Amino acid sequence: MIVSGVSPDCGRLELIAYGARKIGEKKFPVVDLFAELEVEFEPAENGLSKLREAELLTSFAAVAEDLAIFRLAGKIGTFILKNSAPELPMALSYDALRNVLGNLALRAAGEESVWPPEAAGVVIKLVFLQENGLLPEFDRPEAGALFDAIAEAGIEGTPLPDYPAEYWTRLGAYLNTLLPQ
Secondary structure (H helix, E strand, O other): OEEEEEEOOOEEEEEEOOOHHHHHHHOOOOOOOOEEEEEEEEOOOOOOEEEEEEEEEEEOHHHHHOHHHHHHHHHHHHHHHHOOOEOOOOHHHHHHHHHHHHHHHHHHOOOOOOOOHHHHHHHHHHHHHHHOOOOOOOOOHHHHHHHHHHHHHHHHOOOOOOOOHHHHHHHHHHHHHHOOO
8 A cells, every 4th residue: 555645844755555455454544535644654765665653643534525525625635745745844734734624524524614615725825835935025015914814824723814705716816826837
């Protein structure tokens, strides 16, 4: 079994669990989509590192209960994996990802979440851009303050400014223009 994910300290991780097909749930019962794990692995000089142990910290499996949210979580996960690199720490993006997935899981389960689903992609993109120094300097200080407030809410898991879904969609489109191609 091959496991791909991200770590706040190590960036993107690509691990292989030898024999997982035979032992499956006995040894690696927690390895699943949208789960926060604590892993122990043996670094490899070339290729995939060897997964030794995995312990579930948080499950975001509830995202699968709503197809639209599941697809959104998949897009966000793909974005993070494509825009991360091995041995490149990403502590802020990791925290934002954990909070975004937590909010999406709550929403999919029919519970109250801190943010609307439309804001999830904006939070991830904005924190990623900020963490990597890719945000431009703003002519208007209030624009910079708004972006800082959104990023902080994403990292801390606190409420976002209250804007309609259309605003989050437009802001997400703007952030797309700032992303590396």
